[in-house]
Amino acid sequence: MDLLRIIVAILLPPLGVFLQVGFGKHFWINILLTILGYIPGIVHAVWVIAKY
Numbered sequence: 423m424d425l426l427r428i429i430v431a432i433l434l435p436p437l438g439v440f441l442q443v444g445f446g447k448h449f450w451i452n453i454l455l456t457i458l459g460y461i462p463g464i465v466h467a468v469w470v471i472a473k474y
Contacts, residue, residue, distance in 0.1 A: 424471060431467035435460075438467040442474055 431438025439452040448470050456463030 427471045428468055431471055432464055435463035435467035439470050442471050 427438050427441050430441065435456050436449060436452050439449050443449065448466075452463055452466050452470070455466050
């Protein structure tokens with residue numbers, strides 16, 4: 423299941439974080455990082471999925 427979340431995180435980083443932790447601080451941080459740059463959003467999303 424984590425592999426599927428990582429693939430989703432590469433395509434849409436906030437969705438990958440939402441599927442892992444829901445609406446929380448990590449989701450909003452990821453939205454901000456994705457707006458500032460797509461790559462930081464992906465890195466954060468994969469980190470959140472790997473950590474939780």
